[in-house]
Amino acid sequence: MATLLRSLTYKGIPVWRHAQIIQWTTQIVSGILVVVLVAWFFTNIATAVHERGIGYSFSFLEREYQTPIGHHFLPYQPSDTFLHAFVVGFTNTLLVSIVGVALATALGILIGVCRVSGNWVVSRVALVYIEFFRNVPLLVQLFFWFYIVLGLPSWQDSYSIFNWLHLNERYLAVVWPTAGSPEASLTWVLVVVGSIGLGVAAFRWLTVREVRTGSTSYPLLTSVSTVLLIAVVIWVLLSVATGGVPFTLSVPELEEPFGNVSGGYEWPGALIALVAALVTYTAAFIAEIVRAGLQSVNRGQRESARALGLSGLTALRHVTFPQALRVIIPPLISQYLNLTKNSSLAGAIAYSDLTNVAKTMTQTAPAISIFIMVMLAYLALSLTYSAIGNLYNRYIRF
DSSP: HHHHHOOOOOOTEEEOOOOOHHHHHHHHHHHHHHHHHHHHHHHHHHHHHTTTOOOOOOOGGSBBBOOOOOOOOSSOOSSSSHHHHHHHHHHHHHHHHHHHHHHHHHHHHHHHHHHHSSOOHHHHHHHHHHHHHHHHHHHHHHHHHHHHHHTTTOOGGGGEEEEEEEEEEEEEOOEEESSSSSHHEEEEHHHHHHHHHHHHHHHEEEEEHHHHHHHOOOHHHHHHHHHHHHHHHHHHHHHHHHOOEEEEOOEEETTHHHHHHHHEEEHHHHHHHHHHHHHHHHHHHHHHHHHHHHHHEEEEEHHHHTTTTHHHHHHHIIIIIHEEEEHHHHHHHHHHHHHHHHGGGGGGGGGGOOOHHHHTTTSSOOOOHHHHHHHHHHHHHHHHHHHHHHHHHHHHHH
């Protein structure tokens, strides 16, 4: 036996003392234990569900839902199936998530930059914002914004701007683009998307040229002008060729006697309160992330940029912020995930997000099956944000 043990070596080192062998063994044993525990957990759940006669099939997805959904971005009728109603709820959550992420990022970056400003007043105001919104529970803020919306005038006394926007306690009605000819609309959208890619390429080339030659090239102005020029030219050509414009603006009109809206697009008050709460809450955390990222850049970098004659904003844009992104992006992804998951609180103010719709479904369908679908939907959203963020983080890494 002693001879056998002495012969068990790896690269001349006994296996029981080789660090790499010990690490492999530990990982394999840990993996087996995790698999066994997960299998045991789900086996117990399946056994308990079976013993109590709790249904968990997915055949209900083909039945008619027969329940109204307050707000739906996609077309919906109560006669639609459970599956379609689930997709409608998921789309509402996706809409809240995308709008919330975009607005929270913009506001968070602004507050974060103000937080490191040399102006004492601006810095203190940003600090007060961060400390207030970061330390008040999100549910409390959600009710706060909801009651602010309820305090707006009734629809008869709506705040209106040129009849293009109507804001009251029930909704925000705004003008909305409506497609004209399907072919012209699709062609114009595709051309605009392509022109945006061309504008991005022009921005990068002009930025590099500006750094290399030192001559001002106005990359942002040039790229935006390029996109707008292409969009206008194609719009005119399609209008002449088809006899109609690719898109028209649908203007919202308030109808008597109940104040319903025809035309435009209607954002219900609950959605406004939900987005406002998520944006202000998440922006406070993003601002701290931005502040930490900016302060992680060596002070000499900023001083060198100023010594070369760059203004504070130019130095921030070309020197400080690109380097800070390495620190900002990873925790920023986590905040995007948190915002998406926090949107599940929408049921507290009666907005028809994915979780609220799913909760209503449990009255006539298996709850376990429904919430398995809900968990998978949130998981898919979170993994998508993580994948996009990680790809961008890898792209900017240097």
